[in-house]
Amino acid sequence: MAHSATAADTKPWRDPAAKPFIKIRNITKKFGDFTAVDNVSLDIFKGELFCLLGGSGCGKSTLLRMMSGFETPTSGTIEIDGQDMARVSPYNRPTNMMFQSYALFPHMSVEKNIAYGLLRQGMAKPQAMVKVAEMLKLVKLEKFASRKPHQLSGGQKQRVALARSLVKQPKLLLLDEPLGALDKKLREETQFELINIQETLGVTFIVVTHDQEEAMTLSTRIGVMNEGIITQIGEPTEIYERPATRFVADFIGSVNLFEGTVDMAAPDAMRVKTDSVGPILVNPVPGLTQGQKVTVALRPEKITLSRTQPSGNNILHGMVEDVAYMGNLSIYRVRLDNGNLLKVTRSNRLAEQEPISWDQEIWGQWSNAAGVVLTS
Numbered sequence: 001m002a003h004s005a006t007a008a009d010t011k012p013w014r015d016p017a018a019k020p021f022i023k024i025r026n027i028t029k030k031f032g033d034f035t036a037v038d039n040v041s042l043d044i045f046k047g048e049l050f051c052l053l054g055g056s057g058c059g060k061s062t063l064l065r066m067m068s069g070f071e072t073p074t075s076g077t078i079e080i081d082g083q084d085m086a087r088v089s090p091y092n093r094p095t096n097m098m099f100q101s102y103a104l105f106p107h108m109s110v111e112k113n114i115a116y117g118l119l120r121q122g123m124a125k126p127q128a129m130v131k132v133a134e135m136l137k138l139v140k141l142e143k144f145a146s147r148k149p150h151q152l153s154g155g156q157k158q159r160v161a162l163a164r165s166l167v168k169q170p171k172l173l174l175l176d177e178p179l180g181a182l183d184k185k186l187r188e189e190t191q192f193e194l195i196n197i198q199e200t201l202g203v204t205f206i207v208v209t210h211d212q213e214e215a216m217t218l219s220t221r222i223g224v225m226n227e228g229i230i231t232q233i234g235e236p237t238e239i240y241e242r243p244a245t246r247f248v249a250d251f252i253g254s255v256n257l258f259e260g261t262v263d264m265a266a267p268d269a270m271r272v273k274t275d276s277v278g279p280i281l282v283n284p285v286p287g288l289t290q291g292q293k294v295t296v297a298l299r300p301e302k303i304t305l306s307r308t309q310p311s312g313n314n315i316l317h318g319m320v321e322d323v324a325y326m327g328n329l330s331i332y333r334v335r336l337d338n339g340n341l342l343k344v345t346r347s348n349r350l351a352e353q354e355p356i357s358w359d360q361e362i363w364g365q366w367s368n369a370a371g372v373v374l375t376s
């Protein structure tokens with residue numbers, strides 16, 4: 001199967017005229033008094049690998065189940081491929097759902113597990129077996145066709161479940177924590193396999209995950225959920241570099257957050273007065289005025305450490321309190337002169353030129369562009 005242009009290449013969400021494949025409007029789900037999904041609106045485009053990302057209980061699985069039809073919305077609409085799903089049963093939707101437990105039939109071989117859905121819908125066996133063989137090849141399990149699920153590793157079971165969900169060629173595959181049962185290394189390898197398979201088939205994937213690294217690796221775009229609400233929708237770099245709220249900045253990756261007040265707003269620079277680290281210069285943010293309460297988010301890798309005092313703006317002085325060696329990089333915790341802590345990461349390539357260790361006097365500096373100003 002040849003690789004065709006995917007949503008990842010063409011980025012239809014950047015085009016206001018592009019027609020969404022899934023149109024979710026004002027979807028709410030209540031369980032008694034409790035609102036699990038709160039007035040969510042969302043467009044997803046054909047060929048996307050869209051991740052719903054959030055902590056436990058934020059409503060991401062409930063939102064996915066409403067798309068699959070296994071859960072009925074309290075209010076709002078879901079349209080898939082131009083068709084309103086309100087009265088369409090799960091089995092008549094152009095969707096398939098892959099569950100976290102994989103739900104494989106234990107007594108059936110890999111081949112039979114994959115063929116099951118096709119045979120049940122009345123496809124002749126020879127024809128079904130051709131499709132099964134294609135799927136086995138796609139998920140690299142040709143050699144395991146006659147094994148039973150208990151004779152497979154976690155990663156292999158995951159691939160059988162994926163093949164079984166894809167064999168009926170759904171237009172939309174919904175995956176709830178698809179890699180949840182795998183250990184870290186296998187998880188990372190499988191993430192790339194999942195992307196390859198998705199790109200090869202051009203099927204739209206919506207993946208629910210609580211793992212932010214996984215969402216960053218997999219997604220064309222991420223919807224970050226918190227307490228039933230989608231807080232931000234964006235490409236991984238957008239979510240990381242320009243988080244819209246403190247919650248998103250803190251949830252995705254590591255961050256230093258400094259609360260303060262805008263005390264100078266000039267056309268070329270803005271200054272935020274903070275209690276924790278004093279004044280911070282940032283790039284001007286349109287619409288913000290003097291006196292406004294804000295938070296400055298600063299990623300640890302945007303801070304440059306040096307053993308000699310640098311010149312310029314945004315400089316802090318302190319002592320290295322902790323160093324965590326991570327192989328490719330190190331994480332430093334710097335105790336500032338005023339007692340506050342600053343998190344800094346640094347590539348270990350730099351350590352060869354200027355090693356930095358515990359109890360060392362140190363300066364940290366960052367550019368005006370590094371600080372992201374948040375108002376909520």
Ligand code: ATP
Pocket residue numbers: 031034036054055056057058059060061062063210
């Ligand atoms: P997790 O990652 O832990 O699965 P999630 O974000 O997928 O979390 P959901 O399963 O969507 O969370 O659940 C959202 C909230 O709705 C939770 O607080 C949960 O307890 C509640 N909830 C889910 N299903 C029901 C139900 N059938 N009845 C009552 N409350 C429910």
